[in-house]
Amino acid sequence: MNIAPLSRIAPLFPQYVFARFEPAARLHDVLFTRGVQAPLLVGGNLATVEDAAVEFLRCRVREDGLIPVGEPLQPGERVLIDEGPFAEWVGVVERFVSERDRVIVLLSSVSGVRVDVRTEAVRRLA
Numbered sequence: 001m002n003i004a005p006l007s008r009i010a011p012l013f014p015q016y017v018f019a020r021f022e023p024a025a026r027l028h029d030v031l032f033t034r035g036v037q038a039p040l041l042v043g044g045n046l047a048t049v050e051d052a053a054v055e056f057l058r059c060r061v062r063e064d065g066l067i068p069v070g071e072p073l074q075p076g077e078r079v080l081i082d083e084g085p086f087a088e089w090v091g092v093v094e095r096f097v098s099e100r101d102r103v104i105v106l107l108s109s110v111s112g113v114r115v116d117v118r119t120e121a122v123r124r125l126a
Contacts, residue, residue, distance in 0.1 A: 009066065012057070012067060012069070016040070017033075017035070017036060018049060018054070023046055027039070027046075073093050073096075073103065073119075073122070073124060074093065075093050075094060075095055075096075076092060076093065077092065077093045077124055077125075078090060078091070078092055078108075078124075078125040079091055079092070079093055079103075079105060079122040079123060079124055079125060080122065080123055080125055081105065081115075081117055081121060081122050082121050082122065082123055083121045084117060084118075084121055086105075086107070086115050086117065089107055089108075089109065089115075090107075090108045090109065090125065091105035091106050091107040091108050091115070092105065092106045092108065093105060093106075093122075094106045094114060096119070097116065101118065101119050101120075102116055102117060102118055102119060103116075103117060103118075103119050103122060104116055105117060105122060
């Protein structure tokens with residue numbers, strides 16, 4: 001059974017605006033656009049993004065307008081719990097409780113013990 005957790009939605013580049021414009025002619029307008037604080041500079045020069053990088057992101061946009069990042073955990077995968085009372089414990093993903101964005105982990109070191117933790121609190125073991 002392939003059960004994926006409820007995905008967390010977050011911006012890929014928080015507080016950044018990407019714009020295509022001619023700096024010599026339009027930088028002033030961009031700087032006075034509502035919400036723009038300052039241009040991103042690299043070594044004193046205006047930062048640029050290659051067209052290929054933008055196209056790479058555009059090709060990954062799903063029908064819902066979102067770009068999935070990373071692979072969701074799957075039942076049966078070994079995970080390490082990163083936080084909370086079970087931090088540093090290893091277990092196996094048993095199932096997801098998607099309406100609460102949580103995962104049920106069967107602990108490896110204690111036979112038959114299942115814990116319910118936030119999806120963000122576990123990470124995949126190689």
